[in-house]
Amino acid sequence: DAGVIQSPRHEVTEMGQEVTLRCKPISGHNSLFWYRQTMMRGLELLIYFNNNVPIDDSGMPEDRFSAKMPNASFSTLKIQPSEPRDSAVYFCASSLKPGGGYEQYFGPGTRLTVT
Amino acid sequence: AQKVTQAQTEISVVEKEDVTLDCVYETRDTTYYLFWYKQPPSGELVFLIRRNSFDEQNEISGRYSWNFQKSTSSFNFTITASQVVDSAVYFCALSFYNTDKLIFGTGTRLQVFP
Numbered sequence: 001d002a003g004v005i006q007s008p009r010h011e012v013t014e015m016g017q018e019v020t021l022r023c024k025p026i027s028g029h030n031s032l033f034w035y036r037q038t039m040m041r042g043l044e045l046l047i048y049f050n051n052n053v054p055i056d057d058s059g060m061p062e063d064r065f066s067a068k069m070p071n072a073s074f075s076t077l078k079i080q081p082s083e084p085r086d087s088a089v090y091f092c093a094s095s096l097k098p099g100g101g102y103e104q105y106f107g108p109g110t111r112l113t114v115t
Numbered sequence: 116a117q118k119v120t121q122a123q124t125e126i127s128v129v130e131k132e133d134v135t136l137d138c139v140y141e142t143r144d145t146t147y148y149l150f151w152y153k154q155p156p157s158g159e160l161v162f163l164i165r166r167n168s169f170d171e172q173n174e175i176s177g178r179y180s181w182n183f184q185k186s187t188s189s190f191n192f193t194i195t196a197s198q199v200v201d202s203a204v205y206f207c208a209l210s211f212y213n214t215d216k217l218i219f220g221t222g223t224r225l226q227v228f229p
Contacts, residue, residue, distance in 0.1 A: 031215055043219045050215065060178035081194070091160065100210030101167060103147050104217060 002026070004107035006092050008078075012113045018080040021110045024073055025094030033104060034067055034077050035091040049075065050098040082114045117142045121220035128197050130229050136192040138207030149183065149190045149210075150217065150218045155203040166190065186221050197227045198224045 005024040013019055025032045033048040047057040049069045057067070064083070069075040079086055089111050093104040118141040128134045140149065151163040164174065166183050174181045178195045194201050207220040 025224065033215070042221055045216055048215055055215070093160075095215070098215055100212050100214050100216070101165070102215075103150060103162045103165045105162060106152075108157075108159045111158075 004092055004094055004105055006090075006107035007109060008110060010111045010113075014115055015083055016081045017114075018078065019082045019086075019112060019114075020081050020090075021077040021090050021112070022108055023075045023077070023092030024049065024110075025075070025092070026105055027073070027095050029094035029105075030072070031095045031098050031102070031104075032069060032075050033093040033095075034075070035093065036088045037091060037109075038088045041111050046077070055098075055109060079112075082112075084114045086113055117144075117209065117211075117218055119207050119218050119220035119225050121205075121207055122219075123223045125224040125226070127226045127228065130198060131196050132227075133193060133195050134197050134225065134227075136194075136205050136207075136225065138190045138192065138220060140188050140190065140207070140209045142209065142211075144211055144214045150208040150210070151181065151190075151192050152206045152208065153203045154206065154222070155200075155207075160206070163192075164199075172220075194225075199227050199229055201225060202227045 007022045031050050034046040036044045046059045049068045052069045067077045089109045091109045093106040095102040095104045120139045147168045153161045178205045180193045182191045204222045204224045206222045207219045211218050
C-alpha cells in the first residue's frame with residue numbers, strides 16, 4: 001500500500017518566489033497534518049484538517065503561509081512570498097480518524113531551501 | 116502543562132549493546148496516548164508504537180521493548196542487541212482523545228557503531 005506521498009522532495013527557490021508543496025494522504029485516512037522541522041525549533045505542527053476541513057491553523061507562522069485540502073486525497077501548503085527563514089523540511093502526515101488515539105503516518109518530507 | 120521530555124540528547128553505543136531511551140511526560144488528563152517514532156538518516160518519520168493511558172502492559176516487538184509506568188510518567192524504549200541500522204533520532208510524543216495534536220519531545224539521537 002502506498003504511504004503518504006509528498007512532492008516535490010526537494011525545492012530550491014529564491015526569496016520572494018511562491019512555493020507550493022503537495023501531499024496525498026493514505027487512502028481512507030480522514031485527518032491530514034502539515035509539519036515543519038528545523039534544527040532550531042524541532043517539529044512544529046502548522047495546520048491540520050479533519051474530513052478536508054481545517055481544524056487548527058494556529059501553528060501557521062504568518063499570513064505568507066496558506067494550506068488547502070480541496071478533496072480527501074490532496075492537500076497543498078503554499079508560501080508566498082518565500083523567505084530564507086522558511087528553509088526547512090516540511091512533512092505531511094495522515095491518520096485514520098480524528099481524535100488523538102490514532103497514529104500519524106508521515107510522508108518522506110519536502111526539503112525546502114530559500115536563497 | 117502538557118509536555119514531553121527526552122533528556123538524552125545523544126547516545127552512542129557499540130553494536131550488540133542494549134540501550135534505553137527515556138521519555139517522561141506531563142499531563143493532568145487521565146486519558147492520553149503515547150507514541151514513539153523513528154527518524155533514520157534518510158529523514159522520514161516512522162511510527163513504532165502507540166500506547167493508551169489505560170494499558171500499562173509492557174510491549175515487546177523483536178529487539179524493541181517499551182516500558183510504560185504511570186507512577187513515574189515514563190514511557191521508555193529499549194533496544195536489545197543494538198545494530199547499526201538502529202542509528203536514528205527517536206521521538207516520543209503525547210496526544211489526547213479530544214485533539215489530534217501530537218506533542219513531540221525534542222528527540223534522542225542514537226548512534227550505533229560497528
